[in-house]
Amino acid sequence: MNTSLIGLIDLNNFYVSCERVFDPKLWGRPVVVLSNNDGACVARSQEAKALGIAMGVPWFQVAPLQHSHGLIALSSNYALYGRLSQRIAAIIRSHVPQQEIYSIDESFVDLSGIADPNTLATQLRQKILDWTHIPSCIGIATTKTRAKLANHIAKTHPEFQGVFNLESCTPQWQENIFRHMDVQEVWGIGRRMAKRLQNLGIHSVFDLYKANPHELHHQIGVVLARTILELQGKPCLNLHTQPVPQQQMVVSRSFSGLVTHINELKSALLQHTCRAAEKLRQRGLVTPALIVFAHTHPFRTQDPQYHGHCMVPLVTPSQDTLQLVQAAVQGLKQMYRPGYRYKKAGVMLPDLRPCHEQQSDWLDPGTSCQRQSLMQTLDQINQRFGQKTLVPASTLNTRRVAMRRDRCSPNYMGKWDEIFSVSCDQDFLRTW
DNA sequence: TCTGGGGTCCTAGGACCC
DNA sequence: TCTGGGGTCCTAGGACCC
Numbered sequence: 001m002n003t004s005l006i007g008l009i010d011l012n013n014f015y016v017s018c019e020r021v022f023d024p025k026l027w028g029r030p031v032v033v034l035s036n037n038d039g040a041c042v043a044r045s046q047e048a049k050a051l052g053i054a055m056g057v058p059w060f061q062v063a064p065l066q067h068s069h070g071l072i073a074l075s076s077n078y079a080l081y082g083r084l085s086q087r088i089a090a091i092i093r094s095h096v097p098q099q100e101i102y103s104i105d106e107s108f109v110d111l112s113g114i115a116d117p118n119t120l121a122t123q124l125r126q127k128i129l130d131w132t133h134i135p136s137c138i139g140i141a142t143t144k145t146r147a148k149l150a151n152h153i154a155k156t157h158p159e160f161q162g163v164f165n166l167e168s169c170t171p172q173w174q175e176n177i178f179r180h181m182d183v184q185e186v187w188g189i190g191r192r193m194a195k196r197l198q199n200l201g202i203h204s205v206f207d208l209y210k211a212n213p214h215e216l217h218h219q220i221g222v223v224l225a226r227t228i229l230e231l232q233g234k235p236c237l238n239l240h241t242q243p244v245p246q247q248q249m250v251v252s253r254s255f256s257g258l259v260t261h262i263n264e265l266k267s268a269l270l271q272h273t274c275r276a277a278e279k280l281r282q283r284g285l286v287t288p289a290l291i292v293f294a295h296t297h298p299f300r301t302q303d304p305q306y307h308g309h310c311m312v313p314l315v316t317p318s319q320d321t322l323q324l325v326q327a328a329v330q331g332l333k334q335m336y337r338p339g340y341r342y343k344k345a346g347v348m349l350p351d352l353r354p355c356h357e358q359q360s361d362w363l364d365p366g367t368s369c370q371r372q373s374l375m376q377t378l379d380q381i382n383q384r385f386g387q388k389t390l391v392p393a394s395t396l397n398t399r400r401v402a403m404r405r406d407r408c409s410p411n412y413m414g415k416w417d418e419i420f421s422v423s424c425d426q427d428f429l430r431t432w
Numbered sequence: 433t434c435t436g437g438g439g440t441c442c443t444a445g446g447a448c449c450c
Numbered sequence: 451t452c453t454g455g456g457g458t459c460c461t462a463g464g465a466c467c468c
Contacts, residue, residue, distance in 0.1 A: 035436035042436065042468095060434040076436090103468045190466050223442065223466085250438055257433090299435060346437090 004235055005111040005140065005167070007121055008147040009092060009128075011085075012135040012155070014105035015043035018081045019074055021133045022412045022420055031072045034059055037256045037404045038075055075408035083413040088128055088136075095124045098241045108144060110239055121163045140165040144237045145230035148187040149205065153177065178206035188227045196220065205231070245354070246283065251276040252346020256404040258297060259342045265294055266332055268345045270395040273328040274388075276347050277321040281379060284356070286317035287349035290324055292331035297343035310335040317353060320371050321378065325392050 011017060015033040020026045030047035034040065041048075041057050051069055053062050065071040085104045093099050098110035111117040121138040128136050139151025146166055154164035166174060184194040186205055200219075202208050209231045217225035226236040251272040259265060269292055280287060293309035312327040328347060381390045410418035 037436075038434090040435055056435080058435040063434085106468075188466065192465065221442070244440090246439085248439080252437065254436070297435095344436095 003112070003142055005114070005117060005142060006144055006147045006239065007096070007109045007111045007117065008139045008144070008151045009107045009109065009124070010137055010139070010151050010155070011088065011105040011128075012137060013043055013045050014085075014134070015076060015081055016045045016048075017134045018084050019077070019409055020045075021084070022080075022409065026072060029070060029072055030065070031074065032059075032062070033074050033076050034407065035076060037254055038073070038406060039254065041073075042076065073407055075405040077409050077411065079411045079414045080409065084132060084134065088132055088134060091128055091131060092124065095120065095127070098239060100240045101243075108147065108239055110241075111140060118163060118165050118168070121165075122161070125162050135162070137162045138164075141167055142233045143230040143235045144239075145187050145227060146233065149181070149185065149231075152181075152185055175206055175209075178209050179204055181205040183208050186227060186231065188223065193220075193224070246285065246352055247350075248352060249276055249279060249285075249287070249349040250346060251279070252293075252344060253403060254344040255342065259345075260338075260340070262332070262336050262338070265336060265342060265345050266329065267395070269294075269328050269332055269347060270325055270392070272345070272347050273324050274321055274391060274395060276349055277319060277324045277375075278379065278382075280319035280349065280352075281375060284354055285352045286319045286355045287314070287324075288317045288351050288353075289313045289349070290327040290331065291348040291350065292328050292335055292345075293348065294335065294342045294345035296340050300341075300343075303341055304339075306337055306340045308335040308337060311350075316368075317355075319355060320375060322371070322392055325394055329394070 016026070016031045019031065019033065026045075028047065029045070030051050030053075031045040032041040032048050032053060033043040035042045038059055040059060041053055041055065041062065044053050044055070048071065051062075051065060051071065053065070053071075059073060062071065063073075066073070081104060089099070089101055089107060092107050092109060096109040096111070100108040102108055111120070114120055117140055121140060125136050125138055128134060137151055137154040139147045139149065139154050140163070141147040141150045150164045150166040153166070154160050154162055157164070169177070181204060182194075183189055183197055183202055183205055184191065186208060189197070189208070197203075197208065202211060208228060211228055213225040213228040213232075216228060229236050253268065253272065255264075255268070259268075273290070289311055291309055291311045293307070295307040296303055296305045298305070310331040312331045314323060314327060318324065324347075378390055382388065410420075412418060412420040
């Protein structure tokens with residue numbers, strides 16, 4: 001039987017790398033990409049990491065580095081990152097038989113039975129770089145958890161030139177590497193679990209690798225036991241080459257300031273509801289209910305706190321914007337409490353099902369067909385003329401709340417009027 | 433002044449049933 | 451006096467991921 005071999009392709013500092021593709025001035029400079037509302041740093045260039053900027057750190061804490069160290073901060077441009085991610089996924093797919101797209105910047109691939117996986121990985125990495133200018137690292141090992149570790153080694157040791165195969169090392173060498181890595185580097189071990197493990201005397205990856213999975217299963221849980229087995233080279237996590245059916249959907253945003261008026265909450269919630277319904281239709285899903293929620297600012301401990309939510313069941317599972325908007329308004333009325341300063345609001349759609357499994361409303365089948373074609377038309381118009389060209393009237397009669405996004409790059413790959421352009425003079429053209 | 437958004441999985445405990 | 455045991459389902463909360 002062939003032993004399985006898994007590769008993990010991880011795009012380096014992905015959001016920053018995407019911005020650099022279109023703006024060479026960003027090369028060699030410390031750069032961060034900020035979360036929505038320009039709140040926190042969610043991606044950092046190597047130079048920014050070297051300045052000690054941690055993942056998720058609030059922007060205001062590091063903003064002084066702009067003047068002292070030339071730090072550049074950009075608002076996140078997910079439309080751009082999504083397009084580049086799709087391109088790279090297609091390049092990977094053309095090189096390997098099986099691919100699991102794990103996140104916007106990571107893919108697991110099946111390298112079992114490939115004669116020279118290291119060479120294939122090196123070629124693939126080079127092609128991604130040549131075709132998109134996005135640097136990446138590839139870790140190779142017998143399980144996903146080990147491939148993650150191998151990737152980490154590839155990232156942190158430039159001498160391996162971006163590709164590291166854990167299985168080409170001797171067991172002694174592997175153990176030596178594991179001894180020098182903190183247990184929190186292991187995929188699935190977060191801050192809290194690391195703390196619990198430290199109390200049990202498990203500090204390094206090596207300590208966890210040598211631990212008894214059955215004992216820790218009883219002491220802590222099955223997730224940890226699986227992690228240990230994976231670390232020891234016994235696969236517990238399969239490659240998901242087919243997309244896993246989505247169970248729930250959340251669309252939510254923080255406000256850039258604090259919101260008190262019900263109409264401001266309504267504006268945000270209805271925008272989120274329209275977006276959620278659109279995503280349902282894109283993914284061919286229906287929801288049996290809609291949950292609206294809003295809460296106050298958790299860091300403002302001096303303010304009274306409130307976490308409100310309300311579930312509104314639908315008559316039949318739906319992906320219809322107008323039905324969902326109606327449910328959201330109903331939920332908001334029940335959930336809203338005056339006198340609080342709200343920081344965030346959103347909608348959740350639970351228990352999603354494919355729409356082909358949906359039972360139509362037998363009391364009124366004609367109307368549901370008409371509504372389907374109405375929604376198709378809505379999507380087509382918005383796709384052709386831009387998002388929010390056609391919206392339900394009820395979303396207009398509200399106080400709008402804007403999101404802060406002061407440092408955003410253009411949508412170079414998604415909008416004609418923002419497309420990347422190159423200009424050059426006549427002399428230059430004559431040289432061609 | 434200023435702290436993201438979108439997911440998954442697991443577990444414990446309560447309600448309920450026979 | 452004395453009050454079972456085993457199963458399922460649901461939900462909330464915790465932990466983790468990118």
